[in-house]
Amino acid sequence: MxxxxxxxxxxxxxxxxxxxxxxxxxxxxxxxxxxxxxxxxxxxxxxxxxxxxxxxxxxxxxxxxxxxxxxxxxxxxxxxxxxxxxxxxxxxxxxxxxxxxxxxxxxxxxxxxxxxxxxxxxxxxxxxxxxxxxxxxxxxxxxxxxxxxxxxxxxxxxxxxxxxxxxxxxxxxxxxxxxxxxxxxxxxxxxxxxxxxxxxxxxxxxxxxxxxxxxxxxxxxxxxxxxxxxxxxxxxxxxxxxxxxxxxxxxxxxxxxxxxxxxxxxxxxxxxxxxxxxxxxxxxxxxxxxxxxxxxxxxxxxxxxxxxxxxxxxxxxxxxxxxxxxxxxxxxxxxxxxxxxxxxxxxxxxxxxxxxxxxxxxxxxxxxxxxxxxxxxxxxxxxxxxxxxxxLGLSAGGGTGLLIVGSTPFSVALAERLKSLEIPVLIADRNWHRLRRARAAGIDTHYGEVLSEVAEHSLPLSSYSYMLAASDNDAYNTLVCTNYGPEIGRANVLQIRRDVTEQGETEFAVTLGGRSFLSSVGGYGALNSRLQEGWKFRATRLSDDYGPEDFERDRPEDTANVLVRTASGRLLAGPSLKAHSLKSGDLLLSFGAPGTSKQPESEPAQG
Incomplete structure (x- = not known):
């Protein structure tokens, strides 16, 4: 025995x-x-x-x-x-x-x-x-x-x-x-x-x-x-x-x-x-x-x-x-x-x-x-x-992309910047009208309910290392992240939370939903408001001449780091980004006020 x-x-x-x-x-x-x-x-x-x-x-x-x-x-x-x-x-x-x-x-x-x-x-x-x-x-x-x-x-x-x-x-x-x-x-x-x-x-x-x-x-x-x-x-x-x-x-x-x-x-x-x-x-x-x-x-x-x-x-x-x-x-x-x-x-x-x-x-x-x-x-x-x-030209970008659920002004602006950097991005939404702006910008889109069984098999999940639930419905974002967590990874499903009200925000159980995305800026309403106020996405290539210390010194106040693409091509966002020590060769995408930044912004990739 x-x-x-x-x-x-x-x-x-x-x-x-x-x-x-x-x-x-x-x-x-x-x-x-x-x-x-x-x-x-x-x-x-x-x-x-x-x-x-x-x-x-x-x-x-x-x-x-x-x-x-x-x-x-x-x-x-x-x-x-x-x-x-x-x-x-x-x-x-x-x-x-x-x-x-x-x-x-x-x-x-x-x-x-x-x-x-x-x-x-x-x-x-x-x-x-x-x-x-x-x-x-x-x-x-x-x-x-x-x-x-x-x-x-x-x-x-x-x-x-x-x-x-x-x-x-x-x-x-x-x-x-x-x-x-x-x-x-x-x-x-x-x-x-x-x-x-x-x-x-x-x-x-x-x-x-x-x-x-x-x-x-x-x-x-x-x-x-x-x-x-x-x-x-x-x-x-x-x-x-x-x-x-x-x-x-x-x-x-x-x-x-x-x-x-x-x-x-x-x-x-x-x-x-x-x-x-x-x-x-x-x-x-x-x-x-x-x-x-x-x-x-x-x-x-x-x-x-x-x-x-x-x-x-x-x-x-x-x-x-x-x-x-x-x-x-x-x-x-x-x-x-x-x-x-x-x-x-x-x-x-x-x-x-x-x-x-x-x-x-x-x-x-x-x-x-x-x-x-x-x-x-x-x-x-x-x-x-x-x-x-x-x-053979059959690669979709090394599995380093972002799949966004919810077509909003903020998510489309983010997708446009990622596309300019040749980072694979796709926006999914169950409302055909809301996808109009993304289609006009030449962004890959998926029309349909991402929580359906058909979507789980038809969405090219292998091309994207992260998912961002960015709709205006916090409960829906939580459900999407909970559903795809086992498939993509709990640490790789992110969501935009709703704005905190005067009465405070009711938190979901820690086992539900994804990791908060750009919580330092605010929730859904705050992110779209900042975009209207002129905030923009800035891509900065760190080098030996312009390192992390220089970036921290020159960045406008309240600027938030969105994601990093390392020199090896790996994409980091959410918890992985927080745990990463910035170094020469990293391409850092941030979101902040226009201001008078002295950062050497990376040029959009040329197709």
Whole structure:
């Protein structure tokens, strides 16, 4: 028991520690998870999963994979598929089919896997995981269209790989005599009925119970989690190894329901997925035998990787996008970027164990090949996505921009100055008339409600490192910042507060809203009034000849710092700006009265 508890604690600390370090130093999380797992397992022997967990290891991995696949199914929304572009639908349907067929041939003829290992592994590799794609898109700051295509492909194709792997594993059981054909049909029908029926029943039950006030709100997510585990267990109990398909279908059913609480469910499953994929990855990495791994990764494995990167992916994308209105450079770019993530390793390891238990000797190679695919694709695509995007003219500015919600005189003036400095900026508003001035100034705009589900997927968030809620409604600003805080970062969502009245201002809870923006000047009314009084935005380039001390000496009274673009191109605003020590090379944007400033104002960038 002590070894079991110690093992769980070590896996948790190792996995989340690697995730935090990856975030802190802007590194691919999967690379650190791999390094930490190898150090904890094969190198030092501190973590020995086989001894710590024994016969429980396979069931634990199975439960984790079940929840991961439920999460993938939850993201597959049929309404969203119908609303996406033709290119996305073809990437998901045609591209995935071509990638599976070519991948199976690659695994069979080049890697030398047996036919069943090859088709199951090819199914798993169809997926380009959203958990890997999203950070890369933020890192590269792609233009809206290629970023949208890659993002939607990852989201919609996420559950397909597991479904293909499960389907062919079931067919394998039939061909080997473990199950009969009619049993396969029964499994499929049973999984669909239990998944769809369970999803519908949970949705109806929760709606009725919560409307009637029979169940407290805080039990909603636990009920769904327990239902996932129960569906997995019952499905496996009635028909062996049908649980994965059941929970995936259950996720699809819930994801397409009208359940009002899906937002909370999705955020919870995202947290669970981070914990589980990190834990499973560390667990499986620590279980590796380095000698066996080195033996499995031979020249044939190297050739398999080369074909996967330079033949399978490019051809599948080129075929899928025939007839789509996409420039060749975008097709080429999308055909290169296809990183696989932790889910591929977790699912591969699970099926490797199942195949080996059924007498498929080379099933164990799936784990080694999956590790190789993940590491090679994450490193190759992670380090090349930025330079390649810039070389092809598909970069949107390095992810250093500002997304402004609310078109007002102040926000438009700020956006105009940012545009002159070639800092990406976009103004979103749900009122078409209010966007008129921004459109006339040539500023990028988004017409629509930013709190809608459509906006969360259509807004090019990867191009902007900060969001500013600048409407005249303080409660709306707070709601916008609260909604986008988890996506952009709590410290990176800013809002203009309302002006303090004589009775004082009622503060929102510290967990709501964003960080106050230019609070030293005042709220919404004060900022727009200062603009009418002649206050303006001034950009100052600090240098060895004109440093921070000179700027502080010459700045007009009451001038407020808005943001800084460092010499390396990083944008700093809000708390990050306050914590930053100004230095030579920084471009400082301030807002203040015209006065008789002696500051050497930076010239607007020339397009």
């Amino acid at each position: 002590d070894a079991f508890v110690t093992g769980i604690a070590l896996i948790g600390l190792t996995g989340i520690g690697a995730q935090w370090l990856a975030w802190r130093f802007q590194l691919p999380a999967i690379v650190l998870l791999l390094v930490f797992g190898v150090l904890a397992g094969p190198v030092t022997g501190v973590l020995q999963p086989d001894q710590m967990f024994g016969d429980l290891m396979q069931p634990l991995v199975g439960l984790a994979v079940a929840i991961i696949l439920f999460e993938g199914g939850l993201t597959l929304n049929f309404h969203e598929i119908s609303g996406t572009s033709k290119a996305v639908r073809r990437l998901v349907i045609v591209g995935a089919t071509v990638a599976f067929l070519l991948g199976a041939l690659n695994a069979y003829y080049i890697a030398g896997l047996s036919i069943w290992s090859a088709v199951i592994f090819a199914g798993i590799l169809v997926v380009t995981g959203p958990t890997v794609i999203m950070p890369l898109l933020r890192q590269a700051s792609l233009a809206q269209r290629p970023a949208s295509l890659l993002r939607w492909e990852a989201i919609l194709a996420d559950p397909l790989g597991a479904l293909i792997a499960v389907l062919f594993y079931e067919i394998f059981l039939v061909t080997t005599g473990a199950h009969h054909l009619e049993e396969l049909a029964i499994r499929g029908v049973f999984a669909l009925v239990l998944g769809l029926g369970g999803g519908w029943a949970i949705g109806q039950l929760l709606v009725r119970l919560f409307i009637g006030g029979h169940v407290p709100e805080y039990l909603k997510v636990p009920v769904i989690l327990v239902t996932i585990l129960a569906a997995y267990a019952v499905s496996n109990l009635v028909l062996e190894e049908s649980g994965l398909l059941t929970v995936t279908v259950l996720g699809v059913a819930l994801g397409n329901s009208k359940l009002a609480s899906l937002t909370e469910v999705k955020r919870f499953k995202e947290l669970m997925t981070i914990l589980l994929v990190s834990g499973v990855f560390v667990l499986m990495t620590a279980s590796l035998d380095l000698a066996t791994l080195a033996a499995d990764l031979d020249l044939r494995a190297l050739a398999f990787l080369v074909v996967l990167l330079f033949v399978v992916r490019p051809i599948s994308v080129l075929v899928a996008t025939i007839g789509c209105d996409l420039p060749l450079k975008e097709r080429f770019f999308i055909g290169w970027i296809a990183p696989r993530g932790i889910v591929a390793v977790a699912v591969s390891g699970y099926f490797a164990g199942l195949l080996m238990s059924r007498g498929v000797e080379d099933g164990g190679r799936l784990t080694a090949l999956a590790f190789a695919v993940v590491v090679v694709t994450v490193v190759a695509h992670g380090f090349s996505i930025g330079p390649l995007a810039r070389a």
